Amino acid sequence: MQSRVRRGSTRWWSRASSPCWPRSSRSASSLLLLRRRRPEPTCSATTPRSRPSSACPTRGPDDSLKWLPLSVTERVEVMLGSLREIYPGVDVRRHIIGDPVTVSWEAEPHFMGAFKANLPGHYRYQHRLFTHFVQDSLPERHRGLFLAGDDVSWTAGWAEGAVQTALNAVWGVLHHFGGETHPANPGPGDSFDDLAPITLPD
Incomplete structure (x- = not known):
């Protein structure tokens, strides 16, 4: 992008x-x-x-x-x-x-900016990056790699996005190894169906 x-x-x-x-x-x-x-x-x-x-x-x-x-x-x-x-x-x-x-x-001749911002039509790519921490639907060989950082979030260039995606990744690692969050304090993946961004058709 x-x-x-x-x-x-x-x-x-x-x-x-x-x-x-x-x-x-x-x-x-x-x-x-x-x-x-x-x-x-x-x-x-x-x-x-x-x-x-x-x-x-x-x-x-x-x-x-x-x-x-x-x-x-x-x-x-x-x-x-x-x-x-x-x-x-x-x-x-x-x-x-x-x-x-x-x-x-x-x-500099090849300077492309300090952080990325999505162009029109890039929503589906950002959606895939942001939701990648929920991997139950992925083939098993593609599971176990978790992404974090402001560019993975919806707020590139801001610490909030880096922290948010780090929390998502931590939940992903926990879930990947069979762990669970406390029922009184669900993680982002536990509430994913209610909180996930809208999926657009390809």
Whole structure:
């Protein structure tokens, strides 16, 4: 299935002298709130603080398009300025020990979007993906593989769809191995006949 929504991001990578994001200055929840209007700072979580690491700040889809005409140097300066607002007491610049590399996915020749969105006529394919966790009607040789992720759901690009299909897959695995849910707390497959999306004719 091809995407009809072209969304992407701009990222830059640089070698850093150490994992440069302080562990206690901001909570994970505050960074999640900032992630759409600020770069998403990522460092190697397993790297000891005394060893070189890598930095990979990211700009989301809307801001990313505005970055296309900027040079690598200009992008890095904007990123560092935003990071100063998030970490006012941290000098991120002094940790950069390599030449930054930057990529805007929208400028790549074969970029097809960050996540898929169904085209007209793709309903039947999405239906098959989403309902795949209920496998009693499948030939036995096709059972036992369970799919999960936002693209398997009806809400591609959103965490809700990833969580929903993960719960469906967990129920599928449970059922596949002969398990059952508690009668007072039925799983998605137990209520499938009532909740399943409409099946359209081929």
